[in-house]
Amino acid sequence: MPEKIYGLLGRTLGHSWSVSIHAAVGNQGYRLIELEPEELPAFLARPDIGGLNVTIPYKRDVMAYCDVIDPAAQAIGSVNTLVRRPDGKLYAWNTDISGFLYMARRAGVEMKDRKVMILGSGGTSLTAQAAARACGAREIVVVSRHGADNYDNLSRHGDAEIVVNTTPVGMYPHTGESAADLTRFPACQGVLDVVYNPRRTALLLQAEALGLPCSDGLPMLVFQATAAEEYFFDRKINPAENERILALLRREMENIVLIGMPGCGKSTVGAELAALTGRGAVDLDAEIVKTAGKSIPDIFAQDGEPAFRALEQQAAERFGRESKKILICGGGIVKSPQNYGFLHQNGRIYQLDRCLEKLPTDGRPLSQGADLATMAAERAPLYRRFRDALIDNNGAPQDAAERIWRDFCADTDSQRT
Structure with missing residues (x-):
């Protein structure tokens, strides 16, 4: 019987720390799987898939190849965790939302009754929107390059209280770039950036300078990974493992x-x-x-x-x-x-x-x-x-x-x- 495949599915993954995270949980066979869009159908049909995480740009694309999608993930509109179960079907979940909520909670960023401005409209943005709704945000604004709310008219939302970056702007190796200038949002009370490499993007460096509660995306990445491992192997992982792995990665990187x-x-x-x-x-x-x-x-x-x-x-x-x-x-x-x-x-x-x-x-x-x-x-x-x-x-x-x-x-x- 062929060895099962476990790994991260994406297009460009050289920046990823996922292998280290899953190895820390005990999954030594986890690897990076870079595919072009036209390669997705054949790969996702493979019977030897054990468990996959999915990242940019495929969090929505893979849904067409899944047999069973968790209702919560279906409602969000994107998935990041796939498992081939013994019945041969490909099951899908979204563990990103739990990771996002964990990231916000440990940073002390409160979205309840606040206006949340989300930069980006991709799969991770859908997760951030769902998390903001779950937290009771008063208003949610999604900023995209070409939508009604775009980077040329950000002044319309100068009253934004929470700023969330779900784009790859500022990610290694293109560090130093920022999707927004926080001084344009004088009511801002917290900043979340899903980028985790570098530790502090230009956006987060500015948030630190302004004394705002903030977080990079590594806590989210770690939490969603341990949640995915629970689906991969149908086991429970001690929640304390998230903090242990996070500290380990901070020290290593x-x-x-x-x-x-x-x-x-x-x-x-x-x-x-x-x-x-x-x-x-x-x-x-x-x-x-x-x-x-x-x-x-x-x-x-x-x-x-x-x-x-x-x-x-x-x-x-x-x-x-x-x-x-x-x-x-x-x-x-x-x-x-x-x-x-x-x-x-x-x-x-x-x-x-x-x-x-x-x-x-x-x-x-x-x-x-x-x-x-x-x-x-x-x-x-x-x-x-x-x-x-x-x-x-x-x-x-x-x-x-x-x-x-x-x-x-x-x-x-x-x-x-």
Whole structure:
């Protein structure tokens, strides 16, 4: 008898973390299944399908090939979970709605009696609409590219109280993009974004800056996955597993970012962290040298500081969107405010602190002949703006690395609710 197929069905899945989630629940055979639309009929007719999750753009398309659709999923108008049962029929459910409600609940985003504006009109939008109705939203507005409510007339809904993004705008690798400017919605009281890679899309970075309750889509993804596993294998999973898996993924995927004064030991501590965690370390200054084809002192001498800062920003943008990395930043990376979003979107930022008299200046253009006390005073508010935690590095670099890792692990655990 052929081995049954378990996996995620979609068109472009390189960004997906679903395999890690299902493996954490015990489904080691789960895989990514990328198909073109014309391949759907033959694939969905296969008798060896065990269980499938379905993502963009097929959440509605697959319904035509299902034999039995759960009434709740039928009412929503999209499905995300398929199972071939012993009777040979293909059964379908929508576990996304439970995941969406879980995401909103743990973020403290309340939709009852509020105006909910949903960006996007695809299958996930249908789920968000159903969730908003279930929560008793006062009004639900769906914004699409070509509908009556579109991105050119968002001002009509400046009174929106909850903003939900169900589009892939801002998703890896196209990070930094946002479907809406939250300052246009002064009544906004919460933001939900179904994108989970990066951890903080441009929309969520803005929500954080405005002090709004918000969440990325990873809690939704985890919850719907464990609910799907219950259908796959007809078993119950302890609800606590959702928080365990979520913390595990946060710890595995989020970057560790090191900032601080020139010579404070970022490279040395970064190397210790790499040895401690098994992660790859990326030195942004070294990447700038590769790109420019010349040393940093030569960049400053021949092209000036503005040219260096432009290269630094490109490096922060490039590597800040990656996952599972240790990013070692130059001392002046905080001088460009845009770099905060690049580094924070997928990372926890640590400032290393070291006594000024211990800071070397060789090979550091802005440190040579400079008043380090004045430089440190000028940069102090910038470092405070960027950092999530301050780490003393006046002792052994290994000690600083261990403190960072303990804090990083504690932070991912503390995100459980």
